[in-house]
């Protein structure tokens with residue numbers, strides 16, 4: 001009779017079912033071979049994709065070098081100069097701000113739905129959030145362009161500059177087309193993803209755990225902070241990672257509101273660009289092969305950055321999940 | 330299953346033998362509930378307490394007094410509402426969605442169901458140990474015991490370390506864990522985990538400790554250790570323990586309450602008396618059948 005450490009069920013069930021599949025009837029063997037075949041197809045596709053992108057980018061790699069391309073900020077098609085640093089920064093900054101904005105909201109929604117809301121409201125809120133997750137990104141982009149952007153420009157940005165102008169992040173020029181606008185759109189887009197997964201994870205926290213804390217004289221609020229969130233932390237980190245991955249790769253909505261400016265600025269009210277947004281924005285304008293190759297090179301870097309983020313994420317989830325909680329205070 | 334709270338007359342007219350209502354039987358039944366005069370701190374007086382899940386009445390009105398600083402066992406067949414009843418005593422019942430209760434539960438004369446009473450404060454005075462050990466897996470052994478103290482603050486003003494040690498000693502766990510206080514509470518054996526949960530409940534110095542089948546997941550040796558513990562605690566804390574184990578009830582308790590399901594599937598208090606009376610000379614036939622193992 002041991003109480004499982006945090007986030008037990010799923011992984012162990014998967015392992016158990018994987019173990020069952022290895023042995024058994026001819027049907028199982030056929031199924032196993034089929035599954036193996038599909039897995040190989042996936043790997044093959046990924047390899048082909050990487051190969052294609054790499055060949056597409058080879059001219060740019062030959063001209064600028066894979067790594068110096070990453071650390072160079074120049075982006076000047078007229079003079080055949082290309083470097084991806086500013087769009088890498090734009091991608092990481094917009095995604096990071098989006099995650100910071102989205103996580104508290106998403107967790108709040110997840111906790112509200114699972115722990116606080118009366119059943120009737122719970123259903124409505126959960127349904128609405130799920131609908132939000134299904135809206136195409138171009139629709140978010142249009143809404144951002146025609147509703148959010150003017151609103152920020154007229155009402156929020158002046159306030160930010162007025163009261164927080166002493167920080168380097170809030171300064172003129174502020175047109176509405178900005179890193180901040182893109183980040184907010186991204187945040188709105190990833191809230192449904194994070195909260196949907198967090199909802200599942202939080203919903204699977206055993207009642208015995210919550211009752212254990214309640215019976216010690218904890219308020220609901222204390223139960224959430226001291227039992228539910230710690231117990232569900234590995235799953236919540238996983239949810240955040242998925243949201244982050246979506247934010248890093250998101251293209252259309254960002255392209256429409258970020259302004260696509262080729263420079264790095266600490267001012268988040270200024271226009272900026274992300275890796276995905278310049279590819280979408282300039283692909284048609286790439287009039288000569290090196291330009292096109294540089295854009296594909298950006299795509300290659302984007303693939304690597306996504307990969308690195310995913311690996312870091314896995315390490316994080318793994319370390320969080322295996323932490324026995326020995327000295328967490 | 331729509332059933333409204335019955336009036337006292339309805340309850341009284343129900344005959345336990347099922348042979349039709351008769352006044353005599355009614356009076357006989359009522360006399361099976363022993364009157365307890367207790368002024369010791371931690372006395373719980375229960376008046377017409379009933380519990381519902383939605384419209385389903387899980388516990389029919391019960392009225393009796395649990396003496397302070399004594400051990401009271403709650404026994405009865407599965408599903409007769411023992412857990413539901415005991416969870417009404419620290420207002421854990423109402424944390425279940427759709428669940429509600431009526432009637433009065435007085436701790437030292439103060440109604441814990443009163444309109445202005447904060448259930449959170451009640452649970453700090455009336456602790457609970459659950460059937461399945463439920464240490465917090467993200468906390469160390471030390472933090473598990475200290476978790477209630479960190480919520481509530483320390484009543485006596487003593488240092489946290491001292492209280493944690495005392496609680497672990499009271500739970501007869503100190504010697505086994507004193508060298509690994511920083512390890513996860515889930516790394517203990519089942520019996521140790523249950524004693525950890527008892528230590529966790531004792532650390533906040535409750536007046537009452539409710540235990541819902543605390544030994545059902547444990548082996549006989551761990552069970553005996555916890556029974557010893559219960560006997561040792563009794564002079565300081567009122568203990569109410571639900572158990573399926575007749576020997577356990579007879580070994581640890583001073584008073585015993587026997588619950589059974591009535592025709593409406595609501596749990597009903599059939600008999601309440603000293604443990605000795607219940608096990609040697611029960612007044613109700615059904616109690617006798619149950620404690621001698623003839624059913625249930």
Ligand SMILES: Nc1ncnc2c1ncn2[C@@H]1O[C@H](COP(=O)(O)OP(=O)(O)OP(=O)(O)O)[C@@H](O)[C@H]1O
Nearest residue numbers: 382385387405406407408409410411412413414425
């Ligand atoms: N959460 C719940 N929702 C609805 N009905 C419930 C719930 N919990 C218990 N019940 C019902 O209430 C009645 C009493 O249940 P309870 O758990 O109090 O019984 P018990 O005497 O503790 O049984 P056991 O000895 O098996 O633990 C049962 O009929 C049960 O089906």
Ligand SMILES: [Mg+2]
Nearest residue numbers: 411412413541
């Ligand atoms: Mg029970």
